[in-house]
Amino acid sequence: MAFNDLFLRACRCEPTERTPIWMMRQAGRYMPEYRAIRQNYDFLQMCKRPELAVEVTLQPVDLIGVDAAILFADILLPLEGMGLDLAFAKGEGPVIHNPVRTLSDVQRLRVSDPAADTGYVMEAIRQLRHELRDKVPLIGFAGAPFTLASYMIEGGSTRAYIKCKSLMWSEPEAWERLMQVTTDTVIQYLLAQIEAGAQAVQVFDSWVGFLSPVDYERSVLPHTTRLIAEVSKAGVPVINFANNATAMLSKVKSAGGDVIGLDWRVDIADAVEWIGPDFAIQGNLDPMTLFAPVEVIDAAARDILEKVGTRPGHIFNLGHGIHKDTDPEHAKALVHSVREHSTRIRSGVTS
Amino acid sequence: MAFNDLFLRACRCEPTERTPIWMMRQAGRYMPEYRAIRQNYDFLQMCKRPELAVEVTLQPVDLIGVDAAILFADILLPLEGMGLDLAFAKGEGPVIHNPVRTLSDVQRLRVSDPAADTGYVMEAIRQLRHELRDKVPLIGFAGAPFTLASYMIEGGSTRAYIKCKSLMWSEPEAWERLMQVTTDTVIQYLLAQIEAGAQAVQVFDSWVGFLSPVDYERSVLPHTTRLIAEVSKAGVPVINFANNATAMLSKVKSAGGDVIGLDWRVDIADAVEWIGPDFAIQGNLDPMTLFAPVEVIDAAARDILEKVGTRPGHIFNLGHGIHKDTDPEHAKALVHSVREHSTRIRSGVTS
Numbered sequence: 088m089a090f091n092d093l094f095l096r097a098c099r100c101e102p103t104e105r106t107p108i109w110m111m112r113q114a115g116r117y118m119p120e121y122r123a124i125r126q127n128y129d130f131l132q133m134c135k136r137p138e139l140a141v142e143v144t145l146q147p148v149d150l151i152g153v154d155a156a157i158l159f160a161d162i163l164l165p166l167e168g169m170g171l172d173l174a175f176a177k178g179e180g181p182v183i184h185n186p187v188r189t190l191s192d193v194q195r196l197r198v199s200d201p202a203a204d205t206g207y208v209m210e211a212i213r214q215l216r217h218e219l220r221d222k223v224p225l226i227g228f229a230g231a232p233f234t235l236a237s238y239m240i241e242g243g244s245t246r247a248y249i250k251c252k253s254l255m256w257s258e259p260e261a262w263e264r265l266m267q268v269t270t271d272t273v274i275q276y277l278l279a280q281i282e283a284g285a286q287a288v289q290v291f292d293s294w295v296g297f298l299s300p301v302d303y304e305r306s307v308l309p310h311t312t313r314l315i316a317e318v319s320k321a322g323v324p325v326i327n328f329a330n331n332a333t334a335m336l337s338k339v340k341s342a343g344g345d346v347i348g349l350d351w352r353v354d355i356a357d358a359v360e361w362i363g364p365d366f367a368i369q370g371n372l373d374p375m376t377l378f379a380p381v382e383v384i385d386a387a388a389r390d391i392l393e394k395v396g397t398r399p400g401h402i403f404n405l406g407h408g409i410h411k412d413t414d415p416e417h418a419k420a421l422v423h424s425v426r427e428h429s430t431r432i433r434s435g436v437t438s
Numbered sequence: 439m440a441f442n443d444l445f446l447r448a449c450r451c452e453p454t455e456r457t458p459i460w461m462m463r464q465a466g467r468y469m470p471e472y473r474a475i476r477q478n479y480d481f482l483q484m485c486k487r488p489e490l491a492v493e494v495t496l497q498p499v500d501l502i503g504v505d506a507a508i509l510f511a512d513i514l515l516p517l518e519g520m521g522l523d524l525a526f527a528k529g530e531g532p533v534i535h536n537p538v539r540t541l542s543d544v545q546r547l548r549v550s551d552p553a554a555d556t557g558y559v560m561e562a563i564r565q566l567r568h569e570l571r572d573k574v575p576l577i578g579f580a581g582a583p584f585t586l587a588s589y590m591i592e593g594g595s596t597r598a599y600i601k602c603k604s605l606m607w608s609e610p611e612a613w614e615r616l617m618q619v620t621t622d623t624v625i626q627y628l629l630a631q632i633e634a635g636a637q638a639v640q641v642f643d644s645w646v647g648f649l650s651p652v653d654y655e656r657s658v659l660p661h662t663t664r665l666i667a668e669v670s671k672a673g674v675p676v677i678n679f680a681n682n683a684t685a686m687l688s689k690v691k692s693a694g695g696d697v698i699g700l701d702w703r704v705d706i707a708d709a710v711e712w713i714g715p716d717f718a719i720q721g722n723l724d725p726m727t728l729f730a731p732v733e734v735i736d737a738a739a740r741d742i743l744e745k746v747g748t749r750p751g752h753i754f755n756l757g758h759g760i761h762k763d764t765d766p767e768h769a770k771a772l773v774h775s776v777r778e779h780s781t782r783i784r785s786g787v788t789s
Contacts, residue, residue, distance in 0.1 A: 331682070
């Protein structure tokens, strides 16, 4: 079987005969094959044992038929090496037992050493590149500095970001130092992933949409920009995904990258115009569409593909991670629809 | 004391000597005076006893110094008259014990009669107009059809909207009928509020930002448009607030109204341009800013006011409801800052 490089070509805005597709969180709980392994290991074990991470990373490639693999891991893994005590409480998501609340808390943090602290990630990547050699490209990823900082400060998930924003507004020195050490960590972490074999990397700013554009521009954008600039030097495509931030897309764009990731809150016809020709575009199907009948899924995929048309540089994806209760058959139906419609559209045939 | 009509003039894009301000959820838990009453009554009692609703509606007018009062009530109140069994579980938000899941569930719903089913709201409005006669205008409000339908289908709060979207995609007839009966209810409810004395009304589409623009346009916009058109005939300003929907602002605008409400996810300088001169604008300070030091609050208010400049038709507000843990002194500080800066800016004096 020939290596499928559609995803990499789309990242570089090169012509493709059809639109590649992968799905955020495609290696995960919606797959019975994942749950079968997961019942024997806790979440951090799944991340830290390369043979397990490799196995679940490969599952959607073989079973769903996506055009790229994304490493199974968690954005919070590099925080352990920074000095944070990370746990995943059952049903409650991540917990950080020693959250960052003061300047002295920040001063105790160190830049994580990717080889020493997250060597298991690099080992999984090396094994995956071997496994995927005749299949599809491997995407690495990391959380963006703001999203990681928000977890470090809040100590877990939140909907209000009061502690995070309060630190940002009240303790600018602590904030800047925290963003610096986090950015340095993410730079090293992503460069190590690329060194180990990741053929593209995605930066997930999952929670940046809770910031106003003014705060984003002042307190976050310089760090994200530095991150993307440093990582881009390694020569593989960088995907800049700022979730729920389309209303400040012009600022998000200025952080750089090769591909702009879109959530589902924007009409992709508008996004194509706003983003312009200098970036590839990834997205933007509402992940809940996969709960609809297959005809509705097909029509929604077709709508997105027709709006993008023959523009080079589109990677089909959901606008957010696939939901754990999704029927895998519906994920497969989406892959089929994207394949069919995009082949027709990109060959210039009208239906 | 002369009646302060700044808010009403700003709604009509008439010149004002300063920018009026009110805050979403300004009558509520962040005020100790509210909590003092609330400890003796449950939430629905607070809504249903006009003397209590009147008292807490007036509290922020007198104590925080806002330029408009908004009726204390809940968007879900009209659902009881439609046939839904509504409760507020302690600490868990609203629960609907007989959610709408099928076409036959929808067929059992009726259009609520505002006088018979929510007469307590109309009585509170009549009393409030008397109390506010030398003070400020009174704003009525309702939930938009989508937001109300989402509660009816989900049976309470959610973050995924799987049941709601599934019905929308799988059962278009049930969806359309549900939106019809809900829209009819909201039209009658808002017209009754205006008849009772509400001098403006706000339509809260709190959760519409979870929809893609395509779904909004196809399944929601026609109903919201009909709602606003019918209510507008009563001749008072209508505020169209679609939360977390700025990336589809052009579609939100097309639903109509006199004032477009903005959350905090958009730079107001961009929004002024996107909205154009035909609407007043309300917003858009991040509500969490009130957790910052007062100098930061002041600078953030000033930034918004300076970006709007002397454009007629700006009503200052938060981009979402004020958080329950907000210090009321910081809310007062915001009112002070808006008053000072907007007076200076609108008088043409540079600082």
